[in-house]
Amino acid sequence: MTQFSESELTEAVVKSFDNTPSPRAKFLLQELVKSLHDYVSKTGLTFEEWDYAIDFLTRTGQKCTNTRQEFILLSDVLGVSMLVDAVNHRDRGGATETTVLGPFYVGEHKVAAHGTDISPHNLTGEKMFVQSRVTDLNGKPLANVPVDVWHADDDGFYDSQKPNYDEIGASARARFITDDDGRFFFRTILPCSYPIPTDGPVGEMIMQTSRHPMRPAHVHFLVNAKGYEPLITHVFIGGDKYLDSDVVFGVKDELIAKVEKRTDPAMPDGGKAAAPWHLMTYEFHLKPGNGLAPKPLGVKVAEHA
Ligand code: BEZ
Ligand code: FE
Numbered sequence: 001m002t003q004f005s006e007s008e009l010t011e012a013v014v015k016s017f018d019n020t021p022s023p024r025a026k027f028l029l030q031e032l033v034k035s036l037h038d039y040v041s042k043t044g045l046t047f048e049e050w051d052y053a054i055d056f057l058t059r060t061g062q063k064c065t066n067t068r069q070e071f072i073l074l075s076d077v078l079g080v081s082m083l084v085d086a087v088n089h090r091d092r093g094g095a096t097e098t099t100v101l102g103p104f105y106v107g108e109h110k111v112a113a114h115g116t117d118i119s120p121h122n123l124t125g126e127k128m129f130v131q132s133r134v135t136d137l138n139g140k141p142l143a144n145v146p147v148d149v150w151h152a153d154d155d156g157f158y159d160s161q162k163p164n165y166d167e168i169g170a171s172a173r174a175r176f177i178t179d180d181d182g183r184f185f186f187r188t189i190l191p192c193s194y195p196i197p198t199d200g201p202v203g204e205m206i207m208q209t210s211r212h213p214m215r216p217a218h219v220h221f222l223v224n225a226k227g228y229e230p231l232i233t234h235v236f237i238g239g240d241k242y243l244d245s246d247v248v249f250g251v252k253d254e255l256i257a258k259v260e261k262r263t264d265p266a267m268p269d270g271g272k273a274a275a276p277w278h279l280m281t282y283e284f285h286l287k288p289g290n291g292l293a294p295k296p297l298g299v300k301v302a303e304h305a
Contacts (some may be wrong), residue, residue, distance in 0.1 A: 012089040054203055060137050063200040067160060073202045076248040077098055077211075095287035099233050099250040102220065103197075104158040108132045109148045109175035115127045115269050117187040120153035120172045126188030127277040128259070129267045134182045134223055134284045140285065141182030145225040148175050149186070151218065156194025185269060190259065190278045193242045206247065213247050216240035221284065229289030235282045257282050 013033045020026035038047070042096050052089055063070040075081045081100045089098050112118060119125065129150075134142045150173040152158050159171045168302045172191075176184035195213035197203060204212045218234040236243060236251055260279045267273050 003233075004254070006037075006041055007199055010034060025255050026123060039068065042239050047183075049185055055258060056205070061200040067106075068176050068197070068200075070200050070202055072102075072103055073196060073200070076102075076250075077196070077202055077206060080251045089145060093287060094285060095254060096230070096231055096284045097252040097254045099252060099255060101222075102248075103117050104150060104152075104160055105148070105171075105220065105222065106160050106173070107149075108146075109150070109173055110170065111177060112174040112186065113144075114176060114179070114185050115187065115271065116174065116176075118149070118172055118174045119187065120159065121168055123155035125192075127275065128188055128190040128280055129185065130188065130219065130280045130282075131185040132221075132280075132284065134178050134184075134185065134225065134286065136228070137286075138283055141178075141180070142225050142228070143178055143180045143182060143223055145178040145182070145223060146175050147178065147284075148220075148222040148224075150190040150220045151188065152194045154189060154192055162198075164202070187267070187271075188219075191219060191237065193217045193240055196247055202207055210246065212242075212245065214242045215246055215248060216242035219280070222234060223286065223294045225286055227288060227290075228286035231284060231286055235280065238281075 001171055010033065014030045016034070017029045019025055020029065043049075047276070060070045060074055065189050072081065075084075085098055085100065086303060120129075121205060132147075134145050135145065149159065153172055154228060159168070159173055162168065174186065176186060178184050193214050193216050196206075196215060198207065203213060217237040217240045220234050221231070223231040223233075234250065234255060236256045240255050243256060257280050262279050263276050265273055267277065268279070
């Protein structure tokens with residue numbers, strides 16, 4: 001056949017993938033064609049709209065660099081990242097909930113001693129003490145587990161967003177290794193809510209559609225224990241005004257911590273507190289697994305020997 005009706009066209013394109021050697025690739029491509037064709041038919045997409053979409057995607061690709069992934073950001077604000085996360089973590093069985101990795105994980109972090117102050121270089125912000133523990137699903141402590149943590153500074157920027165990152169190095173970012181009781185603790189500042197990068201096509205879309213670009217305050221954690229599924233998650237600061245409207249849809253109730261404001265003169269490890277400070281307490285529960293999968297797009301989770 002050389003001329004197709006709308007439905008015959010969809011069928012013909014689906015059929016053109018019939019000989020794809022990988023059954024999974026064949027399935028993914030054929031379903032993609034069906035969904036795309038359905039979208040075009042249903043919306044009656046105009047040439048101008050099609051042109052706009054092509055230009056938008058082109059600019060999204062052009063905005064990507066070694067340290068900036070505008071396509072992942074697009075996936076995040078469309079809720080696709082959280083949906084992929086959801087279908088890959090359907091049965092948590094008591095394990096800590098997962099959420100988006102985000103674009104500011106830069107690979108494995110440098111190990112810091114328990115109690116280290118990882119406050120951002122600009123040193124502004126109210127002090128926070130984070131105490132945490134990693135266990136299995138039965139509450140058995142997991143020792144010697146690397147835990148990467150990272151968060152934004154008091155102005156809402158990650159160290160890796162700074163133009164002089166290569167010179168000044170990491171801040172508000174480190175790796176802690178759990179002790180025999182599965183515990184680790186550190187000092188930092190209370191993070192604040194912050195906007196996702198708005199200087200690209202994704203930000204343009206957010207602004208032009210009258211959405212706000214904010215994420216509620218959080219600390220990122222990547223817990224990677226041998227024999228368990230890697231856990232990629234955040235702990236959100238309870239009370240943040242953006243918890244109900246996170247621009248990337250990443251909040252889950254279980255991940256919201258009650259962060260207490262404290263005035264005691266000493267922090268839990270006995271160190272002096274010069275001013276009122278905040279205490280975050282959170283336990284992570286890991287699910288047995290091979291330590292490798294599932295891992296989200298863009299993240300290299302270290303393989304265990
Ligand atoms: C983040 O939390 O770092 C983040 C996640 C998704 C998009 C932008 C930022
Ligand atoms: Fe973040």
